[in-house]
Every structure is written in C-alpha cells, then in structure tokens.
Amino acid sequence: MIETGKVSAQILRPRRAGSGNNATLILALAFLASALLPLAVRAEDPPNPVCTACHNEDGNSVVPDYPKIAGLDVAYFTKQIADFKKFKRVSEIMGPIATQIADSEIELLAAYYSKQKRISGVVTDQNLAAKGLMIYAEGIVDNAVPACGGCHGEKGEGANNFPRLAGQHASYTNTQLLNFKNQVRNNDARKVMRAIAMRMTEQDMQAVSEYITSLKGE
Amino acid sequence: MRALLFFALALLPASAVLADTPAMVNQGIGSKGYVWNRLTPERAEAVRKKGDVALGQEAYRGCRGCHKQDAFGRVDGIYPRLTGQYASVIIKQLTDIRAGLRLNPKMEPFISFDAITVDEIADIAAFLSQATTIKENGKGPGDQLALGESVYVQKGCVKCHGSRGEGNGEKLYPALAAQHYSYLLREMELIKTMARGNSHPDMVTSLREVSPNDMEAMADFLSRLPDRRQSVAKAPGK
Numbered sequence: 001m002i003e004t005g006k007v008s009a010q011i012l013r014p015r016r017a018g019s020g021n022n023a024t025l026i027l028a029l030a031f032l033a034s035a036l037l038p039l040a041v042r043a044e045d046p047p048n049p050v051c052t053a054c055h056n057e058d059g060n061s062v063v064p065d066y067p068k069i070a071g072l073d074v075a076y077f078t079k080q081i082a083d084f085k086k087f088k089r090v091s092e093i094m095g096p097i098a099t100q101i102a103d104s105e106i107e108l109l110a111a112y113y114s115k116q117k118r119i120s121g122v123v124t125d126q127n128l129a130a131k132g133l134m135i136y137a138e139g140i141v142d143n144a145v146p147a148c149g150g151c152h153g154e155k156g157e158g159a160n161n162f163p164r165l166a167g168q169h170a171s172y173t174n175t176q177l178l179n180f181k182n183q184v185r186n187n188d189a190r191k192v193m194r195a196i197a198m199r200m201t202e203q204d205m206q207a208v209s210e211y212i213t214s215l216k217g218e
Numbered sequence: 219m220r221a222l223l224f225f226a227l228a229l230l231p232a233s234a235v236l237a238d239t240p241a242m243v244n245q246g247i248g249s250k251g252y253v254w255n256r257l258t259p260e261r262a263e264a265v266r267k268k269g270d271v272a273l274g275q276e277a278y279r280g281c282r283g284c285h286k287q288d289a290f291g292r293v294d295g296i297y298p299r300l301t302g303q304y305a306s307v308i309i310k311q312l313t314d315i316r317a318g319l320r321l322n323p324k325m326e327p328f329i330s331f332d333a334i335t336v337d338e339i340a341d342i343a344a345f346l347s348q349a350t351t352i353k354e355n356g357k358g359p360g361d362q363l364a365l366g367e368s369v370y371v372q373k374g375c376v377k378c379h380g381s382r383g384e385g386n387g388e389k390l391y392p393a394l395a396a397q398h399y400s401y402l403l404r405e406m407e408l409i410k411t412m413a414r415g416n417s418h419p420d421m422v423t424s425l426r427e428v429s430p431n432d433m434e435a436m437a438d439f440l441s442r443l444p445d446r447r448q449s450v451a452k453a454p455g456k
Binding site (some may be wrong): 144190195 | 279280281282283284286287292296323324325327328330332333334
C-alpha cells in the first residue's frame with residue numbers, strides 16, 4: 001500500500017496548475033485510491049498512504065490543485081468528509097474516495113491532520129497580494145463583502161466550522177470561491193460563503209487568494 | 219402612490235449591491251396596518267430567552283467582518299457600532315429585519331433564518347450588552363453643535379431619545395449618543411423618506427420638517443454626546 005502512495009505521489013508531483021489535461025490520470029488515481037482505501041486506512045501514523053498521495057504526509061500538499069489539509073479543525077474536516085460522502089459537496093476526485101472512509105476512521109484522520117502544522121505558500125504577485133490584504137482585513141464595503149478575517153481569523157487560523165485558510169494554494173482558494181459563486185459548491189454552513197462569493201468579482205477572488213497563501217495562521 | 223414610491227425607494231439600496239439577494243417583502247411603515255412596535259412572534263420568543271453571553275460571542279463571529287471584533291463598527295458609519303445599544307433594541311432591529319419590517323439587503327444573508335437562529339439573536343444581544351469598548355467614534359465637522367441641539371429639542375426628538383441621546387431600552391427607543399455621524403445622518407434620511415422600513419410615525423412627521431442642514435447639525439450634535447454608559451445622567455429604563 002505504502003508503495004502505491006509513493007508511486008502516485010511521484011506521478012503527481014510534476015504536475016503544475018494550469019497544465020490541464022490530466023483529468024484522466026486523476027480520475028484513474030481517484031479510482032485506484034478508492035479501491036485501495038478500505039484496506040489502507042489504519043489508525044497508526046503516518047496516516048493512510050492514499051491520502052498522502054495527494055495531500056502529502058504532513059497534509060501540506062505540494063500540488064496546487066490539491067488542498068493543504070494540515071491544521072484543519074476537526075469540526076470542519078469531519079463536516080467536509082461527511083458532505084463528500086453524501087455528495088453534498090461534489091468532487092469527482094474526493095467524492096468516491098470519501099465514500100470508502102469508514103465513519104470510525106474519519107475521527108482518526110481528522111485528529112491527525114488537525115495536529116499537523118500548515119506551511120504557508122509563496123506570493124508570486126506582490127501587488128495582487130496587497131489588494132488581497134485589503135479585502136481580507138477590511139472587506140469590500142461598496143459591495144458589502146465582509147472582511148474574511150472576521151470569520152476565518154485575522155491570521156487565517158480559522159476556528160471550528162470556519163476553516164483555516166492560511167497558507168492555502170492560491171489556485172485552490174480561487175477555485176473554491178468561484179465554485180461558491182457559481183453554486184457548484186453549496187455545502188457551506190449557513191450559506192454565508194455563497195452570499196459572499198456572489199458579491200465578489202473574479203479579480204477580487206484572485207487578489208484575496210494570493211494574499212491568503214502568504215498567511216501563517218499565527 | 220405613496221406605497222409605490224416607497225417600493226421604489228426600498229429597491230434602491232438593494233439594486234446597488236445585491237442583485238442576487240431576493241428582495242424581502244416589505245411590510246414596514248407606509249404599508250397597511252403598520253404598528254411600529256408590534257410584538258412579532260419571533261421577537262416575543264427572543265425576548266423570553268435568557269441570552270447566553272459565551273454562545274453569543276461565538277455566534278457574533280459571523281458579524282465581525284462588518285461590525286468588527288469589538289462591535290464598534292466603522293467610524294465612516296458604513297457599519298454602525300452595536301456596543302452601547304440596548305439589548306431590547308438590538309433584538310427588535312434584528313427580528314424586524316427578519317420579519318421584513320426593516321430593510322437591510324447588505325446584512326440580510328448574515329442574519330437570515332439560514333444564518334442564525336432566534337436563540338442566537340438572544341445570545342448575541344446578551345453578548346453585545348456586555349461588550350464594553352468605548353473609543354473614538356465618527357463625528358461631524360463640529361461647526362453647528364448649538365444649532366443641532368436646539369433643533370433636536372424643538373423637534374421633540376428628546377421626548378423619546380432623551381436629552382443626552384441615551385434613548386430608552388424599555389420603550390425600544392434606541393440610544394443615539396456617540397453613534398457614528400454618517401450612520402446617524404443616513405438613518406435620518408432613510409427614516410424621513412420611509413425607506414428604512416421600520417420607524418415611529420411621529421419621528422417621520424418631525425423629520426419631514428427638518429432641512430438637510432439641520433439634520434447634519436443634529437447628527438453631529440448626537441455623535442458628540444458621550445456614550446450613554448458614560449453619561450451619569452438618569453437614563454430611564456437602562
């Protein structure tokens with residue numbers, strides 16, 4: 001099993017955001033992963049090699065399209081897996097994998113990843129990040145977008161069902177915001193993220209995502 | 219005709235921002251049978267509950283993005299301060315909005331029935347009445363304070379809002395002292411044109427006789443009064 005994890009990780013690592021066209025490979029991997037999963041999930045560290053293949057051993061994925069899950073709060077982590085399972089949060093990749101995780105194992109995985117330290121990302125466009133800082137800290141008053149820090153914490157550390165955003169890959173954050181706006185992701189507690197994303201332009205989303213990747217969460 | 223005008227005005231703030239937020243049905247002032255202090259079932263429920271401060275602090279997280287962590291809002295008045303307001307008034311305003319009696323499309327998604335429960339309204343009100351922050355609020359230019367005070371007295375605003383702008387929690391009259399200037403001015407305009415939704419009818423009548431300049435003077439005067447918790451003056455029905 002562990003071998004498989006390593007191999008898939010190697011296949012996946014060279015992939016960069018925007019390289020497109022890897023859908024088949026990803027789907028194949030997801031399928032493979034979900035087939036392996038029932039055997040693979042165990043309580044001991046390091047965690048399930050299947051997760052490791054995409055999210056890395058410490059939960060700090062290096063592939064921009066796979067979210068960093070290190071440091072996610074147990075409450076949020078558990079809710080997302082439950083939502084993936086019920087296809088309330090729809091993902092071609094995580095959906096089938098989640099259906100294979102036994103309820104008893106979710107708790108262990110959540111506990112493990114919540115204890116991992118989130119590693120922040122690298123800002124490539126300083127101007128964009130500066131605009132993002134304004135949005136993150138002050139919101140966009142003209143469009144009644146509340147400051148992200150109000151709910152997600154000033155440093156992006158999150159709490160309970162308000163996820164940690166700090167250090168996340170900019171492309172993942174950006175995709176989630178677009179998904180909320182287009183109602184592709186509609187599992188958000190209290191419907192607040194959809195309302196917020198609908199008030200944002202694509203430029204706003206890019207800027208705030210670029211800033212968020214720099215946050216350390218402390 | 220009046221209803222039509224009101225409807226058009228009601229849509230104004232909504233269209234600017236929130237094309238996607240379904241407009242709430244307005245049943246505020248100007249609509250048939252409006253009673254400013256009607257006890258809606260939800261308000262009755264919220265008032266009956268004993269709010270929990272700790273739970274209120276948690277629920278208030280969803281408000282911090284606009285009203286700020288210390289509930290002091292923004293000095294430019296875009297978001298009002300909530301500290302120093304009576305719990306009874308906070309509950310009335312929130313439940314009025316949810317009942318379609320007061321319009322606030324900017325805030326609507328965050329206090330909708332999806333977003334918070336009636337219990338949380340009671341909790342948040344309890345938490346806010348404990349919040350102690352008092353700092354520099356947004357003020358006007360300060361050049362017509364005497365005029366502001368005399369208009370405020372002449373137009374009978376004192377009857378309800380008190381000589382120190384302290385309001386009256388039992389009677390549901392908001393405290394106005396030390397609120398941000400631009401917010402006070404905006405509310406007066408919204409109340410005057412009946413675009414706010416909820417309002418005491420006598421206040422609309424009085425405000426209709428007030429010129430824009432006198433309104434600015436009053437807002438400035440009020441913004442410079444000390445927070446009601448600081449003015450030792452006999453505040454009725456704290």
